Amino acid sequence: MKTLAIILNPRAGSARAFGDGELRDAIAAAAGWAELEFFDASDDVPGAARAACASGADAVVTAGGDGTAAAVLDAARDSGCASLMVPLPLGTANMLPRRLYGDRDFRTVLTELPDYRAVTLHAGEVSGHTFYVALMAGMPVHFGQAREALRPDGAGRRLNLAFKRLRQGLASMARPHMRLKLDDGERRVSRSCALVVAPGGFSAVRGGADAPGPAVLEHLLMQHGDPADFALKTASFLAGLPTSDEAVLMSRQPATLSGPKRIELMLDGEVIKAATPIEICLVENAATFAAPAD
Numbered sequence: 001m002k003t004l005a006i007i008l009n010p011r012a013g014s015a016r017a018f019g020d021g022e023l024r025d026a027i028a029a030a031a032g033w034a035e036l037e038f039f040d041a042s043d044d045v046p047g048a049a050r051a052a053c054a055s056g057a058d059a060v061v062t063a064g065g066d067g068t069a070a071a072v073l074d075a076a077r078d079s080g081c082a083s084l085m086v087p088l089p090l091g092t093a094n095m096l097p098r099r100l101y102g103d104r105d106f107r108t109v110l111t112e113l114p115d116y117r118a119v120t121l122h123a124g125e126v127s128g129h130t131f132y133v134a135l136m137a138g139m140p141v142h143f144g145q146a147r148e149a150l151r152p153d154g155a156g157r158r159l160n161l162a163f164k165r166l167r168q169g170l171a172s173m174a175r176p177h178m179r180l181k182l183d184d185g186e187r188r189v190s191r192s193c194a195l196v197v198a199p200g201g202f203s204a205v206r207g208g209a210d211a212p213g214p215a216v217l218e219h220l221l222m223q224h225g226d227p228a229d230f231a232l233k234t235a236s237f238l239a240g241l242p243t244s245d246e247a248v249l250m251s252r253q254p255a256t257l258s259g260p261k262r263i264e265l266m267l268d269g270e271v272i273k274a275a276t277p278i279e280i281c282l283v284e285n286a287a288t289f290a291a292p293a294d
Helices: 013-017 022-030 045-054 066-078 095-101 106-115 139-149 159-174 202-206 227-238
Strands: 003-008 035-040 059-063 084-087 117-126 129-131 135-138 178-182 187-199 217-223 249-251 255-258 262-267 270-275 278-291
Touching: 003 022, 003 045, 013 066, 022 035, 022 059, 022 106, 035 045, 045 059, 045 066, 059 066, 059 106, 066 084, 066 095, 066 129, 066 270, 066 278, 084 095, 095 106, 095 278, 117 187, 129 262, 129 278, 135 139, 139 187, 139 262, 178 217, 178 249, 187 202, 187 278
Parallel strands: 003 035, 003 059, 059 084, 084 278
Antiparallel strands: 117 129, 117 278, 135 187, 135 262, 178 187, 178 255, 187 217, 217 249, 255 278, 262 270
16 A cells, blocks of 8 residues: 545544644654545535545545545445545544544554555445444434534534433434334334444444444334333444344345434434435445454
8 A cells, every 4th residue: 555545624523623734744744654645625525535536546545524434435435436445533423433443543543554454344325325333313313413512622512502412312212203114014113213223233333344244234223212221232232242133123125214204314423314214225345444454
């Protein structure tokens, strides 16, 4: 690996904490072993991604927030990008970078990058947006937004917004409103107030880049307003612990989520709104990343 295409969005994620040019200089210092070409994604992330892929670099490195990383991966997949993908941990949730790189910071990832190997992961897809760790709907989205509002960033901690999201999460528990249909309607789950979907399965997600997992989607739902049970099941699967066979539903065919006219979804930490019914599809071998060998 000798050449890197760096997609830089200084307005997004934790990149906003750096001064003008400071993040670019830090990246250049950490990747001093490589030939670098920078692509500004401040105004057009998909365009920057397509240009970076067309450069023929060995790896496309994303330096921006969770939304920037997601948009780069979608545009790269649409353009048939042959480069390895490297989403740096510069977002707020950093769900995908944590799966790939653990607790490493962006400087460590760049410094170690020549020793990384290629790892291909399955993904889920909703309305043209892919996710490699988890889709969340209902209660977990509101609680996740509350958590993000408490993180310090350029705007500081937003306590009013955090309390608003917590109230919305609690209210959604009292009004189960989502329905999931699997296997062309052969299996249905109604009156759910929380959903988590993992491409390749929860054990694979927990295994990081070493375990892409089988070509399936695993769905974990909460019913009857029992958040403790849902939290226990989620934690058990992420920890790789066995629970009852009924705790998770597995599908290879697209699943359909319905309920209100529009549902907020959190895809690897980035929130989108999608019109129902929502088709959740499996994308086998969706992208190839550079990841540590350990």
